[in-house]
Amino acid sequence: MEAIQGGAEGMDAEVTEWMPIGRGLPLTVMIRHVYTGRFPENGFFSSNGNDVAVVSGVKDYDVFAASARALNFIETDTSPHAHLNGPDALSQGTALVTYSPAVLTSSITVSVELAVSTFPQSFLSSLSAAFGSLAGLPILMPYAGYLLGAGQVMRIAGDIGHALFDGPVFGLTDRLEFEIAGARKPTADFRILARPTLHAERYEYRDEPSSRGLYDKNSQRPYAGDEPYVVLSLDGRDRPELKDFAPTVASAAVLQRFFQVKDGQQAAVDAVVEGLRLVSDLKYRTRADELKKQVATIEDDAARKKKLQDELAAVMKNIQQPELRP
CATH class of the missing domain: 1.20.5 (Single alpha-helices involved in coiled-coils or other helix-helix interfaces)
Structure with a gap:
């Protein structure tokens, strides 16, 4: 896996400036672009589903000890070599991976996974209701079959959750090392996550309406190979509206100790979060x-x-x- 800075050259002067990141400063991590590569695969030994769920997780974050997976969005009827820019204005989901008012840990590990399946309409409907209550935050998943919305935990009927937890088809991990000896400090910018076989250093990321994705620095052609990649953005802008995110993540990590909810039922978790x-x-x-x-x-x-x-x-x-x- 490669993680490199991926800022586009020659950006418009009116583009919003990056705010510095570092220990003691705010940090917002967002998914800016997903390229599915060869997924979803079709074949006798592979999934024949065509929905792609984009799932993220953060570990060693100072507010919580364990990673809680977050469902960012689901793209339905997705074909291989698709470019996903996150949910549009009429879709449920969010590009947010994590937010911290001030980083206090020396290292943060960020993972992004793609899970491929055909999700039933009942599952998609429950996601829509949960996303609608979260005001821009990811839906947190304490463990298979459970979803954590704003102030409630929902048990999904059957084993739908296992499609997201037990069988991701692809995953990428990167470490943001703010105070680790010998490690290069991360900077506010786009960050490309890809396997070494993609040779990400040959490409630059463009974040333009007509040309989003990786482009070869020499030929200026867009990457269209079989290797998936994910582009994150790291920024140090203060975002008070996201202040509740970390405590909610913490609650997702411990919810299974407190609730035994039957299929399709919901339980209030306000007291746990508070x-x-x-x-x-x-x-x-x-x-x-x-x-x-x-x-x-x-x-x-x-x-x-x-x-x-x-x-x-x-x-x-x-x-x-x-x-x-x-």
Whole structure:
């Protein structure tokens, strides 16, 4: 798998500028483009479905310990070598992978998977209802057959969830290493995820209405091979409207311990989400108090004091309840 910066050359001067990313700064990761390559495959030993689900996951994120898969969108009636730009205005779904008010971990691992199947209309309808309640956030999936919407957990009838959890046809993983010795720090830009056989370094990503996708830097021809690829964008713009995303992800990781919902039923999870938000805030409040004490003891090391003050400011951004901020 290759992950390279993929900014397009000669971009219009009116294109929105990138905001820097780094430890202590906000981070938004979005899916900007998916090329399916040879999938969905048709054949005796392969799936004959033609719906493609785009699923993402994030690990080592400071607010939660385990990765919770998120369903970003489903493209129906998809043929091989298709270009997916995410849901349009009339489709349910979101391109958002993750958001952090301030990165406090040294490394973030991001994975994107493609799952191919023919999803029943009842499943697609339940997704539509869940997406409609989430106001732009991905639908989180604690484990096979369960969906987490805003304030509710839904049990999908049958084993539909296994099509997304147990049999992805393709997956790509990338690591954003902010403070790992010897690793190149990520920058705000497009980021191409592809297997080495695609030779992604030969291509540039274009994000234009008439020419989205990878283009050969020499011949200027679009890539049309069998290897799939995914293009992410990394940006450090502050997005207060996404502040609830991390606590909801945390709840998805632990929901199976609290709920046993029958097929087709729903259960309220507001209390779980609110409780996890409180736990998260208390965790950061404790860290903030420790940092304030350390800052107060430093008198003759300006560099170390500045570093601790910067970390304190980042921790404060992750405390959502104003009453818990020191």
